[in-house]
Amino acid sequence: MPFILSIVQRFKNERRNMSLTSRHLLGLQGVPKEDIQLILDTATTFREVLERPIKKVPTLQGKTIVNLFYENSTRTRISFELAQKRLSADTINFSTSTSSAKKGETFKDTVRNIEAMKVDMIVVRHESAGVPQYLTRISKANILNAGDGLHEHPTQGLLDMYSIREKTGSLEGLKVCIVGDVGHSRVALSNIFGLNSMGAKVSVCGPLTMIPVGIEKLGVKIYTDINKAIAENDVLNVLRIQLERKAGQVIPSTREYHNYYGITAERIEKNNKNILILHPGPINRGVEITSEVADGPYQVILDQVTNGVAVRMAVLYLLGTMH
């Protein structure tokens, strides 16, 4: 092989090793370990950018990204928007409540119209599971899931893993317990899929009405005793408890939940002082976690928020520069 060709070939191989296997990020289910590793490593670079006086790189200049939010969201949308601006992409926000969207134009028509304006990437949040998958069938853009129903929230899973890795150095063999309403959480599922791929040992803890059917088939251990869960794990990822009361609510009251599953300083100090606490936010202080813990030495809750921007920059960059 002529010398020049072998150089080209090597360059191509390296490029292939440096890119993701899919041009969309729909979820963390089935995403190979190498891809997650690549995203987390790339995020480390962008995390440094965020500490600079000028927090902007020209990487996605000329790319157009639409944030298609069919569900109320403040922090995820702001985080994505900031990540896009830091990468110099042009961003458009489309926010609507699902109820009003249902009455008017179909989702497909909305997407087709937006796409006709020539967009490169779509970041989507929707209350129905499967919408990102559906989008890949009706749009040519790169699709990035920002939360679909009770299904997945992959960038949250990634930023949680990033935040854990930042503290522990590695995810391999680490014991991580997800606490709370696992059955009504897209954060839980993305964490389980991602952490499993990275070789962590994942468990869940909560009253059994909050544990979805068949979750043990994902290799997940189930705790119903929070003290035991704290004692036996390295990390707790504490989920938000929905405050709205409605028929069919899976717990009798937030008071009862707090009394039996709330993360308190007392429980941590008694069972495991080395534990690391994560929370995807927004926090219900005094329900799933006390202020003492939420603001205390064990948690990385605000780090998660900062890391979230870096991780989203990494995903946007890796997807946006794929060929």
Place this chain on the structure above:
Amino acid sequence: MQIVIKGTTLLDPQQKLNHKADLLIVDGIINKVGNLSKDDYRHSTVYEFDGKYSVPGFFDMHVHLREPGREDKETIITGSNAAAAGGFTGIACMPNTSPAIESAEVVRFIKEKCSLHPVEVYPVGAVTAERKGEALAPMHELFEAGAVAFSDDGTAVKSSGILRLAMEYAKMFNAPVIEHCEDPSMAGGAMNEGYTSTTLGLPAIPSIAEDIIVMRDIMVAEYVKGKVHIAHISTKNAVELVRQAKKKGIDITAEAAPHHFTLTEEYLKDFDTNYKMNPPLRTKEDVEAVIEGLKDGTIDCIASDHAPHAIEEKEMEFVYAPNGIVGLETTLGLAVTELVEKKHLTLSQLVEKLAVNPRKILNIPVPSIKEGEAANITVFDSKETWTVDISKFKSKSKNSPFNGVKLTGKPFAVINKSKLYSDEGFVNI
């Protein structure tokens, strides 16, 4: 007018008929079974159907026609055309139209619309007013106008008290109450509950939602000595409950839809709304139990639950998309492919489940291939393979998960009411 159906095997389980013979049909009446003279051939239009079967016309007892109300999805005529194309000479249509089939006027409207069509349409009346589950619909009036059964299909009759009254009332006409078995307190999900729904993050319906109502319905039927028919049975436990109830002598029958003996919940993994139905696709175990139920007679018949939906309704976010698929034009192919080819049922048993039993359940005379009888016949090929192409469907709607699937078993013609339907359309005979 006279025609000859040439070269088919006559298969009529009621008469234990299973031999090759030509048929002479004069003015819609079967004139000769075999032993045709040269003149018979010479004076007739001869249909060469060599190697195919002639059987009593198929009957689908679970069809949604959408008229009145949603004529954009299906009308009585387009639904009947789809039925003819699928090999059916009779169908029963469910009352969840708008207005519902809850007055004699609507029953008469449907009967009048299809009066000239070779496919007979039998309306199923609502059990309760507006299908709300609160007060009985005028069941006697509906029956007198032509309703053959009663159902709040789409939902179960909500209150056990009302169901009890309905079964008692329907007993006066020996008509069954057809139940869509789903406990309303566990309804509303988009798929079957289990490991798959957990990994897909979709709201789900547990199988016990069906089992509980089947159990309740059996108890009510036993108590009032009423007649109940379980629509689209889909769970292992429900099949077993019906099996035991039959052993006890309770007047219960059941149907299975082709998708429930063909597909499992795993097909939902790409969030394709053409796999969204209610009852939802269940597990492999449930599919096996449904097949077992069909084999041992626990499940009496096969019904499509033909549920037409517009493209824009199905091309939607998964949770919002409506339930159901069209089925009239794929039922025979799926049944032959999954049940006959795999040796679960004989062709004769299949004909019982597609032609004989549904009519018996609804007290409709079962056609016979016999001299002197009106010709009500389906001609099909049990070996021919074909590929489902939704663009060729006669149904107005195309929401089928079977597009592109290769099936064995194809309908070729139906004969009823002095008309013959084939690929070339309808002709008077």
